[in-house]
Amino acid sequence: MLSAREPEGNDRRGAEAIPSAHGRVRKIIHIDMDAFYASVEQRDNPELRGRPVAVGHPAARGVVAAASYEARKFGVHSAMPSVTARRKCPELIFVPHRFDVYRAVSQQIHTIFADYTPLIEPLSLDEAYLDVTENLKGMELASEIAEEIRTRIKAETRLTASAGISYNKFLAKMASDQRKPDGQFVITPKHGPTFVEALPVKKFHGVGPATAEKMAKLGIETGADLKVRDLTFLQQHFGKSGPWFYWIARGIDEREVKPDRTRKSVGAEDTFREDIHDIATARAGLQSLVDKVWRYCEANGIRGKTVTLKVKWADFTQITRSKTAAAPVASASELAEIVELLLSPIFPVSKGIRLLGVTLSSLDAVDDRDASQLALAL
Template identity: 70%
Template sequence: MSGVATRKIIHVDMDAFFASVEQRDDPALRGRPVAVGHAAARGVVAAASYEARRFGVRSAMPSTTAQRKCPDLVFVPPRFEVYRAVSTQIHAIFSDYTHLIEPLSLDEAYLDVTADRRGLGTASARAEEIRRRIFEETGLTASAGVSYNKFLAKLASDQNKPNGQFVVAPGRGEAFVEDLPVQRFHGVGPVTAAKMEGLGIRTGADLRRQSLAFLQHHFGKSGPWYYAIARGQDDRAVNPDRTRKSSGSETTFASDLTDPDAIEAGVAAMADDVWA
């Protein structure tokens, strides 16, 4: 068996992280549909609780749309300093199991646990203990995917959400992805998914039937990636020192800015934020 096949990778993804923190800290919000964001006419949902998601409320959705879908939706302003503090707690737990931690955001990360630092035997047991400790120490639930590469681990973490985990064992990757819709694959966004649909590619099995030359012709430099993941292959290492490639700032104004001075002031404020 190759070294790639014997790696043990966990993808940990907190469940509705921002909204769950708010429900944890305010008992009156528990069991209710919650959106982190502002209810203003031009507000945007930053995160939605599972109760809100049942009504179709999603992150990045305009607040007015979210309110139409869920009239009982409760908006809570974001508290990023709290979310960052909780994220620090969670990453401290990760560090007890491996030094190979690749954060993707405040609420998710890859862990390479090939080395069994705590003598738990299996990667699945490590994932279970990590999730248990997160709940005990933060009061929040996490889901986990366990597999032999990053692509499969990330897919697996979505299988039993919320508060669950799923294992894709060595040799099972190709079978696991064949029935999944390509929209679930990392690197396949809405535009690419629509293009694939037009080419008759709807599932992992459809993608696997395409030749490398065909995928390169239609998707350029992404072709080899699609060819590999259709077969459950991903050789990327968990990189704890991944360099941040960009920093951005965005603001939703209460009304359109048309005055040049106001526009300049708005741009300057966001530039200052990016610089900081």
């Protein structure tokens, strides 16, 4: 269990561990690499160090895949259109992505993780959960394990990582944002509920801008506001997400760290501030979703055959349309073409569109050579 000597933030007074529903208190570490793609580019090119860098394409329809901390000071962030990023930071330097390099570095980092625990759940190339309740080093404090891992990452890759340590995944994820970059933060069982109560809901992992706006309209601005709402209220307003919000508002998250999870699909969706009625606006909204899905596929070396378009109408009814290609989708432009084929037949619409989503499934791993051959074959 989390030791009484585990610190909360910089506080080493600690707390007595509070058992979870299954009677065991976990030690979970969330490791998050600092501005990973951009940091790799700055590491490998000394001329980029200390300068605002964006990984991505500067073209009008380009999107920022990652931004250095120097660029973030100007408000540049991932998923931002390149033209917007350039407007915010005229001195921004765009560099093309090198996902083969990022994957190789990520593998180095995961090799370090494996020296401490077999329970590693990767979320992406640059972040992962580790369950170190029972660890291979026999170390008592999860905070010391996190510190040792971060030291090794810096020594072996010349990159920095931040860490969050807590008794569940939600709080470990929240903790890793507290001391960025190149820091770590611990949330003990005693301090977990009060930490959540003080946190603005817009900073909760899993609460996007649209949900945060909806919560604000309901008078929910902080974890404390969320905690006073009963389960029935939250289910009424947030559907299947209601129970999740109910429990995390109390600092409770029973999800286990699942190593080597096989992802069956990758998707992205967006709820619009105003309902969409014309196809041009729908296309523009879908392009960012296509880019987001494809960035994940590129970063993780995967491809898929089945493309699904999700449409949620203003009255909250929804439809899905799917198409399965003969071969794995080989490029972002091909993914966009299939999405367009699924989108066009639903227009003109008789009611507004509240949400659009794009999902790619029937996934399989593919290396860069296979991807090039697929593109040539098509």
